[in-house]
Amino acid sequence: MKAAIITIGDEILIGQIVDTNSAWIARKLTHAGFEIEEMQSIGDDSRQIKATIDEVFARVDVILMTGGLGPTKDDITKKTLCDYFGSRLVFDGSVLENIRNAISGFTSLNELTRNQAYVPEDCTVIQNRVGTAPIIWFDHIGKVLASMPGVPHEMRYAMDNEIIPRLQAKYDPDAYLKHIFIVKGYTESALAMFIADFENNLPEGFGLAYLPSPGLVKLRLFARGGRRLPELNEQVKKLRDILGDAILAEKDIPVEQLLGERLFEKGLTLGTAESCTGGNIAHMITSIPGSSRYFKGSVISYANEEKENILHVARESLDCFGAVSEVVAIEMAKGAQKVLNVDCTIATTGIAGPDGGTEDKPVGTVWICTTYKDKCVAKKYQSGKFREANIVRATNNGMLQLLEMIEI
Amino acid sequence: MKAAIITIGDEILIGQIVDTNSAWIARKLTHAGFEIEEMQSIGDDSRQIKATIDEVFARVDVILMTGGLGPTKDDITKKTLCDYFGSRLVFDGSVLENIRNAISGFTSLNELTRNQAYVPEDCTVIQNRVGTAPIIWFDHIGKVLASMPGVPHEMRYAMDNEIIPRLQAKYDPDAYLKHIFIVKGYTESALAMFIADFENNLPEGFGLAYLPSPGLVKLRLFARGGRRLPELNEQVKKLRDILGDAILAEKDIPVEQLLGERLFEKGLTLGTAESCTGGNIAHMITSIPGSSRYFKGSVISYANEEKENILHVARESLDCFGAVSEVVAIEMAKGAQKVLNVDCTIATTGIAGPDGGTEDKPVGTVWICTTYKDKCVAKKYQSGKFREANIVRATNNGMLQLLEMIEI
Numbered sequence: 001m002k003a004a005i006i007t008i009g010d011e012i013l014i015g016q017i018v019d020t021n022s023a024w025i026a027r028k029l030t031h032a033g034f035e036i037e038e039m040q041s042i043g044d045d046s047r048q049i050k051a052t053i054d055e056v057f058a059r060v061d062v063i064l065m066t067g068g069l070g071p072t073k074d075d076i077t078k079k080t081l082c083d084y085f086g087s088r089l090v091f092d093g094s095v096l097e098n099i100r101n102a103i104s105g106f107t108s109l110n111e112l113t114r115n116q117a118y119v120p121e122d123c124t125v126i127q128n129r130v131g132t133a134p135i136i137w138f139d140h141i142g143k144v145l146a147s148m149p150g151v152p153h154e155m156r157y158a159m160d161n162e163i164i165p166r167l168q169a170k171y172d173p174d175a176y177l178k179h180i181f182i183v184k185g186y187t188e189s190a191l192a193m194f195i196a197d198f199e200n201n202l203p204e205g206f207g208l209a210y211l212p213s214p215g216l217v218k219l220r221l222f223a224r225g226g227r228r229l230p231e232l233n234e235q236v237k238k239l240r241d242i243l244g245d246a247i248l249a250e251k252d253i254p255v256e257q258l259l260g261e262r263l264f265e266k267g268l269t270l271g272t273a274e275s276c277t278g279g280n281i282a283h284m285i286t287s288i289p290g291s292s293r294y295f296k297g298s299v300i301s302y303a304n305e306e307k308e309n310i311l312h313v314a315r316e317s318l319d320c321f322g323a324v325s326e327v328v329a330i331e332m333a334k335g336a337q338k339v340l341n342v343d344c345t346i347a348t349t350g351i352a353g354p355d356g357g358t359e360d361k362p363v364g365t366v367w368i369c370t371t372y373k374d375k376c377v378a379k380k381y382q383s384g385k386f387r388e389a390n391i392v393r394a395t396n397n398g399m400l401q402l403l404e405m406i407e408i
Numbered sequence: 409m410k411a412a413i414i415t416i417g418d419e420i421l422i423g424q425i426v427d428t429n430s431a432w433i434a435r436k437l438t439h440a441g442f443e444i445e446e447m448q449s450i451g452d453d454s455r456q457i458k459a460t461i462d463e464v465f466a467r468v469d470v471i472l473m474t475g476g477l478g479p480t481k482d483d484i485t486k487k488t489l490c491d492y493f494g495s496r497l498v499f500d501g502s503v504l505e506n507i508r509n510a511i512s513g514f515t516s517l518n519e520l521t522r523n524q525a526y527v528p529e530d531c532t533v534i535q536n537r538v539g540t541a542p543i544i545w546f547d548h549i550g551k552v553l554a555s556m557p558g559v560p561h562e563m564r565y566a567m568d569n570e571i572i573p574r575l576q577a578k579y580d581p582d583a584y585l586k587h588i589f590i591v592k593g594y595t596e597s598a599l600a601m602f603i604a605d606f607e608n609n610l611p612e613g614f615g616l617a618y619l620p621s622p623g624l625v626k627l628r629l630f631a632r633g634g635r636r637l638p639e640l641n642e643q644v645k646k647l648r649d650i651l652g653d654a655i656l657a658e659k660d661i662p663v664e665q666l667l668g669e670r671l672f673e674k675g676l677t678l679g680t681a682e683s684c685t686g687g688n689i690a691h692m693i694t695s696i697p698g699s700s701r702y703f704k705g706s707v708i709s710y711a712n713e714e715k716e717n718i719l720h721v722a723r724e725s726l727d728c729f730g731a732v733s734e735v736v737a738i739e740m741a742k743g744a745q746k747v748l749n750v751d752c753t754i755a756t757t758g759i760a761g762p763d764g765g766t767e768d769k770p771v772g773t774v775w776i777c778t779t780y781k782d783k784c785v786a787k788k789y790q791s792g793k794f795r796e797a798n799i800v801r802a803t804n805n806g807m808l809q810l811l812e813m814i815e816i
Contacts (some may be wrong), residue, residue: 011619013444014584015435016628016660020426022449027423036421038456041430041447048446055463071597072618073607112597130792153797211424272708278694279680279687282708286686289762289795297714299707300680300690306705306748310718340714354697386561387697 001173002060003034006052007041008067008077009150021066021155032164033173044068046080053084061143062167067150069133071112077147085138087120095119095134098127130157177229178222179236180252183243188212198242203231214393215400255399256284262406263294271340272298273311273332276350276366280395296342311335324349324361326378333369345371346398353387366394370402377405409581410468411442414460415449416475416485429474429563440572441581452476454488461492469551470575475558477541479520485555493546495528503527503542506535538565585637586630587644588660591651596620606650611639622801623808624656663807664692670814671702679748680706681719681740684758684774688803704750719743732757732769734786741777753779754806761795774802778810785813
């Protein structure tokens with residue numbers, strides 16, 4: 001079953017926003033057993049939208065579209081699809097009812113919002129439970145075109161609760177089988193060399209994909225077709241034996257969730273003391289629902305004054321060794337453990353860049369200290385010149401360092 | 409002058425990575441006066457690459473490609489372009505010299521890397537000063553196809569230093585004119601209704617685009633052609649008069665940067681006290697380079713214990729009103745102002761979800777208190793059921809609320 005993703009919006013073509021929706025949709029479709037043939041981004045232009053649908057429908061079974069469903073003049077997707085499928089816009093009372101629910105408490109109904117209740121006569125209308133623009137689904141010569149809002153959380157809700165279940169019911173695609181290993185202690189190329197024999201001897205139709213991130217590699221072993229499950233299980237067992245202790249987990253979850261699960265299982269509480277990561281570790285940890293069961297809080301001590309006053313880092317340590325040092329990282333982590341009254345802490349201090357580097361401590365230098373009850377580990381990490389990448393790297397490394405500590 | 413961007417790589421089609429290159433290229437091309445007709449992402453598949461070039465060249469003058477230029481066997485772009493243009497690969501000594509320079513100090517030359525010095529005979533080879541894969545430029549019946557590495561910093565270097573200057577020299581395109589207004593206090597549809605007359609009377613060839621986010625709308629007024637600048641200025645003046653106080657800024661930057669600039673201009677310092685946003689406000693603020701000039705730190709008081717012990721929220725307030733209340737929000741903000749020794753604070757307390765809601769305080773209820781010296785404002789916000797969206801919304805609303813306070 002082949003699918004294509006089409007994103008509509010001039011703001012994408014001028015580079016004002018990065019299209020993150022397509023990758024998210026692609027991941028969901030792939031897991032549901034569909035093969036993505038292509039992704040396209042085109043403008044708010046009726047002629048172009050129609051021509052693109054014609055071209056793409058010749059190659060795929062399913063087209064998922066996002067964007068251009070808003071209430072303003074530049075949003076023309078609904079009208080264009082109506083023309084394309086020879087339909088006309090009619091008023092739908094149930095959509096208006098849903099719109100009223102969606103905006104109640106927020107704002108009142110105006111004319112433009114009310115107009116969103118006009119939908120093509122010959123389509124399946126799917127209510128948008130988290131927004132005002134309805135989702136539109138056309139069945140067309142055995143193929144499907146579904147149009148969703150471009151607002152990411154509205155699109156995600158529609159995909160998970162409506163689009164994926166309906167597509168699976170309609171097409172029952174060959175299952176996409178996969179098994180994930182989260183592997184630590186190897187770079188991507190070192191891991192590829194270590195398991196080269198295994199990879200070269202995989203059965204026909206099996207594949208192995210590497211997704212590296214700082215400090216770990218996600219390995220995806222995959223095949224298509226439910227009947228191949230026994231073979232997959234056999235290969236999983238083989239790879240598990242080869243990887244041994246390097247396996248951190250066998251599920252496709254982010255590190256912040258993995259750490260959260262381990263903390264919760266062990267009944268441990270967590271806090272962070274962040275300088276160069278500026279709250280990103282706390283943000284990642286609390287992005288997981290239920291994190292209040294183990295996460296108690298953080299001190300973001302961006303300025304030295306906060307390191308001293310709240311975390312009780314010694315003035316002498318800051319003066320002698322500088323804020324980016326092993327001693328200060330340790331004092332931050334231990335200070336946070338006391339002040340937040342938690343079992344475990346992650347403390348970061350470093351130079352995120354682009355400025356602030358010195359010869360001794362170039363941009364990208366980060367000290368991370370983790371504590372687990374009375375144990376304490378401090379390590380120095382060196383990464384590159386890019387602020388955003390440095391923050392993400394230090395966030396990941398901090399969580400992995402603690403994870404390793406509590407595993408033992 | 410029309411252009412298209414084509415990204416090559418299976419990892420994009422399964423959603424394993426988000427394509428950020430295309431938006432970056434689009435922004436540069438747009439500013440250079442080119443109109444982006446479309447963006448496509450396709451697989452590492454020779455047949456598909458050729459068919460896509462055929463289709464796209466029928467519509468545009470310039471194709472910029474990224475991806476598939478690496479040294480391993482899944483990288484097939486160079487060979488495919490060679491076939492497409494009826495050329496053959498020949499060894500180029502100057503490319504090998506550049507490769508040697510690029511890797512010196514890092515690693516030694518191996519066979520796979522050496523093979524990158526083979527290039528199509530009938531093309532312009534552009535040296536990659538920051539990597540090993542050469543950039544390849546084909547002139548073809550008055551049109552251009554240039555292929556760049558997908559590694560972001562290599563692509564960016566090539567675009568800025570080679571591709572854009574060469575394209576401008578060849579085509580001398582008309583400028584893309586735009587003006588951005590960041591507008592507060594309106595939903596997208598309310599704003600559209602408010603400025604409908606203005607929008608309906610725009611000169612031929614002018615356009616207006618809406619990009620909404622929680623609490624604000626970015627309005628982009630645009631036209632093509634340097635000679636239309638006086639007309640654009642006239643329309644900008646008209647729209648500025650209509651929007652009046654609703655204008656938050658007239659530049660295309662994120663709220664966290666806008667807030668940072670205003671704080672810095674006024675010589676104010678900032679700290680946050682975050683419960684439901686879990687550090688995301690601090691994270692957004694510190695994502696801006698130079699934020700240490702105004703941001704001092706935060707207390708992420710996820711648990712009530714931290715609200716009491718570090719921020720000195722009264723036990724009675726927590727008991728009587730609950731953690732999600734006006735009183736607690738105010739005490740958090742004032743406590744943080746003292747403990748962090750800052751001029752301004754943003755405090756958030758709410759129910760991010762999916763669990764934890766009650767009839768009185770459903771999921772999505774958020775109290776935000778901002779302080780600015782001895783002033784203090786507390787407001788209740790109600791948003792939806794989705795954790796991620798609620799965190800983002802509260803983050804934005806908190807920054808906007810403070811921005812409004814310090815503007816007065």
